[in-house]
Amino acid sequence: MRILPRCKFWTPILVACLAVLIVPQSRAQVESAAGIKRFSKDQWTIVTDLPIDSEIESWPGILDQALATWCQKWSIDPAQAKSWPLVVHCIGDRKLFEQAGLLEGVPPFDDGFQQADRVFLIEQPSNYYRRHLLLHEATHWVMYHAFAGGGSPWFMEGMAEVEGTHQWINRKLSLAIIPRDPQGVPHWGRFKRLSDSIAAKGIPSLKQILYYGNDRQDRQDRYSWSWAACVFLRNHPVYSTMLQRASAAPLDYSLKLTQLFENSLADRWDWVERDWKLFVDEFDFGYQPTSNLIALEPLTKDLSDGLPKNLSVDVDSAKGWQIANLFLRTGQQVDISAEGTYVVRMQNQQAWESSPSGISYQYYRHMPMGKLIGGFVSTDTSRPLDVFAIGKQTEYVAQSDGWLLLRINEPVGKRQDNSGKLTVRCTIGSRP
Numbered sequence: 141m142r143i144l145p146r147c148k149f150w151t152p153i154l155v156a157c158l159a160v161l162i163v164p165q166s167r168a169q170v171e172s173a174a175g176i177k178r179f180s181k182d183q184w185t186i187v188t189d190l191p192i193d194s195e196i197e198s199w200p201g202i203l204d205q206a207l208a209t210w211c212q213k214w215s216i217d218p219a220q221a222k223s224w225p226l227v228v229h230c231i232g233d234r235k236l237f238e239q240a241g242l243l244e245g246v247p248p249f250d251d252g253f254q255q256a257d258r259v260f261l262i263e264q265p266s267n268y269y270r271r272h273l274l275l276h277e278a279t280h281w282v283m284y285h286a287f288a289g290g291g292s293p294w295f296m297e298g299m300a301e302v303e304g305t306h307q308w309i310n311r312k313l314s315l316a317i318i319p320r321d322p323q324g325v326p327h328w329g330r331f332k333r334l335s336d337s338i339a340a341k342g343i344p345s346l347k348q349i350l351y352y353g354n355d356r357q358d359r360q361d362r363y364s365w366s367w368a369a370c371v372f373l374r375n376h377p378v379y380s381t382m383l384q385r386a387s388a389a390p391l392d393y394s395l396k397l398t399q400l401f402e403n404s405l406a407d408r409w410d411w412v413e414r415d416w417k418l419f420v421d422e423f424d425f426g427y428q429p430t431s432n433l434i435a436l437e438p439l440t441k442d443l444s445d446g447l448p449k450n451l452s453v454d455v456d457s458a459k460g461w462q463i464a465n466l467f468l469r470t471g472q473q474v475d476i477s478a479e480g481t482y483v484v485r486m487q488n489q490q491a492w493e494s495s496p497s498g499i500s501y502q503y504y505r506h507m508p509m510g511k512l513i514g515g516f517v518s519t520d521t522s523r524p525l526d527v528f529a530i531g532k533q534t535e536y537v538a539q540s541d542g543w544l545l546l547r548i549n550e551p552v553g554k555r556q557d558n559s560g561k562l563t564v565r566c567t568i569g570s571r572p
């Protein structure tokens with residue numbers, strides 16, 4: 141790390157101190173090189189060629205709150221964390237920083253970079269997204285100090301994206317959020333990038349993501365998928381424990397974490413990929429992991445146990461896919477019927493009551509909002525989830541061996557304020 145000569149700062153510091161005395165509200169700023177200003181508060185130093193407006197002035201306070209959250213979340217000693225300095229370079233004109241020698245020893249980068257106790261951010265089109273980058277790079281910095289590394293590339297970038305995705309309202313910072321709508325996160329665009337990537341190349345397997353490298357090419361796609369993988373695995377009812385073990389400190393930057401994690405799930409990797417696809421299919425604004433993530437794996441045990449031919453299941457209108465403990469062989473038919481009423485709230489916060497047929501003047505994914513739908517998970521992992529309408533009654537014929545899932549049809553971000561249950565009856569027909 142390059143240490144800047146200190147002597148030439150004395151005069152500007154004195155001038156800045158006088159300025160502080162005259163205008164007590166303004167933070168001490170000094171011109172550290174042509175066109176570049178810097179100011180410090182506690183462990184934080186901001187270096188920028190951009191105007192130091194109230195947004196940039198708020199960064200030390202934002203970093204204080206972020207660090208306090210990380211200390212609590214990751215059991216870091218706050219006193220020790222306070223002793224780690226961080227210099228944030230916020231760059232409008234890269235040339236000014238090059239001329240000032242502030243980028244010496246820093247490899248080429250596009251948006252942001254962390255090197256020991258320095259982070260670099262390129263100016264972005266929204267305050268939100270620039271803060272996102274600040275928190276992303278600061279996550280790399282805190283992991284470097286607290287865990288001796290960030291872990292395998294997908295984990296390092298995914299964690300930085302998780303912690304970078306934030307809310308800053310009334311000077312209160314919330315980290316690791318899943319945005320409820322695009323308006324709160326201007327220029328963030330991660331869900332759009334995921335859907336564009338799926339349209340172009342399909343859903344990557346989790347294994348592909350776990351073996352991502354550090355190339356600059358397609359990095360935004362890789363960051364978005366790494367974020368999705370971290371949201372999935374850190375919140376999953378089964379896999380979060382394995383990830384916690386594999387990501388225990390000390391970390392490095394190799395594929396060691398990936399290999400440890402993969403080994404811990406080697407005997408059930410097909411199930412991990414199935415659960416991953418179910419997650420990606422629903423992952424969008426307003427996603428809530430606790431009411432949407434499921435583990436399909438226990439279903440395997442039922443295969444040899446002889447499943448019931450009839451069953452009745454309650455389907456919660458506020459939750460994502462729910463397992464109907466029903467295994468079907470290829471060609472087998474199941475008669476499904478449903479009853480009950482439940483509340484589905486629409487955008488205007490008015491309560492609407494729905495039956496299993498749904499509300500036919502509001503559509504989502506080409507089916508009425510609130511309608512009961514089925515999902516068929518094949519034992520053949522190459523087959524996609526088969527989603528079909530159920531409503532009050534339907535018959536479904538399995539095209540392969542697999543399991544039945546149930547939920548109501550509504551965007552994932554709009555389900556959490558629903559209430560009520562449906563009762564669904566399934567009877568397997570005799571037709572083999």
Ligand SMILES: [Zn+2]
Nearest residue numbers: 276280297300
């Ligand atoms: Zn990064």
